[in-house]
Amino acid sequence: DAGVTQSPTHLIKTRGQQVTLRCSPKSGHDTVSWYQQALGQGPQFIFQYYEEEERQRGNFPDRFSGHQFPNYSSELNVNALLLGDSALYLCASSNRDRGGTGELFFGEGSRLTVL
């Protein structure tokens, strides 16, 4: 049973560029959430997708957008990259009916470096 998988694991971009990160949820899960984790900080909630729609959003600008596909996988897109976007981007999956503080499964993340 595959857990949450994310790609790529590492990538380097320059300021102003755009990036797309991908996530496949754990088998049986239908909800995907994205988190940004800066160095030395805890993860910060970006947004959540369920039934291919954004359901909740944290305090992130519109440069951060996402998508969920019919197979429940998801993408996180960040436009006009800033140096401050350098972070570990984590995807977490859950089942809608069970999603909550005890039912999130995280991937190992995509480490983005913006130069």
Add this chain to the structure above:
Amino acid sequence: LAKTTQPISMDSYEGQEVNITCSHNNIATNDYITWYQQFPSQGPRFIIQGYKTKVTNEVASLFIPADRKSSTLSLPRVSLSDTAVYYCLVGPQTGANNLFFGTGTRLTVIP
């Protein structure tokens, strides 16, 4: 979601019991207390969750007093592999994915 306060860091020798306390004064009636563990360059991993009194699993115990304004994660006989950041979260058991992690407690286990 209720905010939490935890010590920034703790050190412990191998084989000792470690207790990490979390304050959550604004916990709501339907909130649960959940602890996650995170190793460097990995995603957080669920450890334990509870609502009141005591919960124990194969990894840890969680102690919650009657007023629920704090909780204590207890790790028995820690080993070097328990070196990680531990996050205390407070929120509904179901229906909320916008978790507030805070900065967590960095536990360092010393040989």
